[in-house]
Amino acid sequence: MKALAEFVMRGRFQALLVAVASAGSLMLCWISAAVVALVTLRKGAGQGAWLLLWALLPAGTLMFVFGDSGPLALLVSTAVLALVLRTTVSLPVTVLAAVPLGAVTGLGLIAFGQDLLAQMVGFFDQFLTTLEQQLATQDQQAAVELVRPTAAQIAGMMGAATSLLSIACLLLARWWQAVLYNPGGFATEFRALYYPPAVTLALTLAALALASLGVEYRTWAVICLIPLNFAGLALVHARVAWRGQGSGWLIVFYLLWLFLDPVKLAVVAAAIADSWLRFRQRWVAKSNGDSQD
Known part of the structure; x- marks a missing residue:
C-alpha cells in the first residue's frame, strides 16, 4: 500500500x-x-x-x-x-x-x-425466500417466515x-x-480520537430516537453511532499501545468486530463511557505514577 x-x-x-x-x-x-x-x-x-x-x-x-x-x-x-x-x-x-x-x-x-432500491428489495426478497425454503426442507414442521427489509x-x-x-x-x-x-x-x-460528553449524548439520543420510531428506522440510527464506533476503535488501539501488546491482538479484535454485532455495541459503549471517564488520561496518569515509584 x-x-x-x-x-x-x-x-x-x-x-x-x-x-x-x-x-x-x-x-x-x-x-x-x-x-x-x-x-x-x-x-x-x-x-x-x-x-x-x-x-x-x-x-x-x-x-x-x-x-x-x-x-x-x-x-x-x-x-x-x-x-x-x-x-x-x-x-x-x-x-x-x-x-x-x-x-x-x-x-x-x-x-x-427508487429503481436501485427496488432492485435491492427484490434481491433480498429472492434471497430470503430461498433461505426460507431451505429451512423448511430441513424442518418439515417449522414454518419459517423471515422479515423482508423495506426500501427505507x-x-x-x-x-x-x-x-x-x-x-x-x-x-x-x-x-x-x-x-x-x-x-x-x-x-x-x-x-487520540475522542468525543466530549455533549457530543456523545447528542449522538446517542439521536440514535435512540430514530430506533424508537420502528424497525424501519434502525438502519438510520446506525449512522449516528458510526463516530462513536470509530472513537471506540481508537480507544482499543490506545489500550493495546499502552499495554505494549502486538498487532496480533488487533487482528483478532477486528475479526470479532467485523462478524459479531455485540462486539460493535461493546465498542460504542466503551466510547460512551470514555467520554465521561477519560480512560486514556487515567492510563497515562497510572503509567506516570508507576514510573515514579
Whole structure:
C-alpha cells in the first residue's frame, strides 16, 4: 500500500491513472476515493477537486449503466471529509461530518434512486425466500417466515455503509500521508480520537430516537453511532499501545468486530463511557505514577 501511495504522489498523471482506473470498479472504488483524499490532504482542495471530477466520469458511467450510485457516493463523501480535515485539522470533527453525509446519501436514494432500491428489495426478497425454503426442507414442521427489509431500511443501510466506508477511505489516505511525510503521526492522531460528553449524548439520543420510531428506522440510527464506533476503535488501539501488546491482538479484535454485532455495541459503549471517564488520561496518569515509584 505504501508503494501505491508513493506512485500516486509522483505526479498528476500517476494520481489520475490510479483514481480513474479504480473509480469504475465496484471492488476497487475505495482506492480511488482514498487517492482523491490523499491528494486533497497533501496538495489542496484545487488539486483534489480536479482529480475528483475525472474520477466521477467512470463512477457516473457505472451509475448510468448499472444504476449503482455507491462508487459515486463514496468518492464524493470521502472528498468532502478530506476537505473538512484539511480545513479543520481535526479528526473528531471530520469523522462527525460523516453523519450528515450518510443521511444525505440515504435521503438521496429515496428521492432519486427508487429503481436501485427496488432492485435491492427484490434481491433480498429472492434471497430470503430461498433461505426460507431451505429451512423448511430441513424442518418439515417449522414454518419459517423471515422479515423482508423495506426500501427505507435499505436506503438507511446504504447511507450507513457510505458513511463508514468514506471514513475508512479517509483514514487510509491519512495513513498514507503519515507514512510518506510524517511517520508515526497517524497512529498518534487516531489513538487520540475522542468525543466530549455533549457530543456523545447528542449522538446517542439521536440514535435512540430514530430506533424508537420502528424497525424501519434502525438502519438510520446506525449512522449516528458510526463516530462513536470509530472513537471506540481508537480507544482499543490506545489500550493495546499502552499495554505494549502486538498487532496480533488487533487482528483478532477486528475479526470479532467485523462478524459479531455485540462486539460493535461493546465498542460504542466503551466510547460512551470514555467520554465521561477519560480512560486514556487515567492510563497515562497510572503509567506516570508507576514510573515514579
